Amino acid sequence: MGATLPRAFYARPTLTVAEALIGKVLVHRTAGGTAAGMIVETEAYIGEDDPACHAAPGPTPRNAPLYGPPGFAYVYLNYGIHYLVNVVTEDEGSPAAVLIRALEPLDNVGLMTKRRAPDRVVEPYRLCRGPGNLTRALGITLAENRLDLTSSRLRIEDRGLVAGRVSWGPRIGIRVAMKRPWRCFVPENPCVSHAKRRA
């Protein structure tokens, strides 16, 4: 399969990692099967000076993974309903991460469909569109928080795929720091959240 990304990949400036992750493959192995998708949309959250970053209030029990070494997962529950998955970047003690916002489904679409909506028809391009949707499709919950992305059941691989040209824009869903264009995405890919209809 693909080569698992080494820790050095994550130990770089967060914006660099956010763009480098586009085209890489997020993989989650579970007892029910292995599901995976190509990353087509990310957002950077950088440091205590970024008001939208969870590290803005300073160190707390919840955001502790952000202050830890790079290459680990930071998962949390949002709006009481959705799990969101980040990858920790930069050096230990420098709180920053990249939020995975959308995937193009690759492996085990059937399993992802079952997890997303057993009773409803979900078109493939919408399976992993949006950060809450992709975690549900891959079966990512709080149990995956703090996992080592270089050696655990949750990892990111380089399969040599080419996602296409990327664009930068304001991050979605936040009410502060709209000036910082720290959302990186493949505009032509229909799996990107907030994308227009059709490809």
Place this chain on the structure above:
DNA sequence: CGTTCGATGCACT
């Protein structure tokens, strides 16, 4: 097509 709004849990003030 567009916008609004309720669901739902927990970290933090």
Place this chain on the structure above:
DNA sequence: GTGCATCGAACGT
């Protein structure tokens, strides 16, 4: 008690 790095059903146009 307040406010979310969301989603999709239920409206209105």
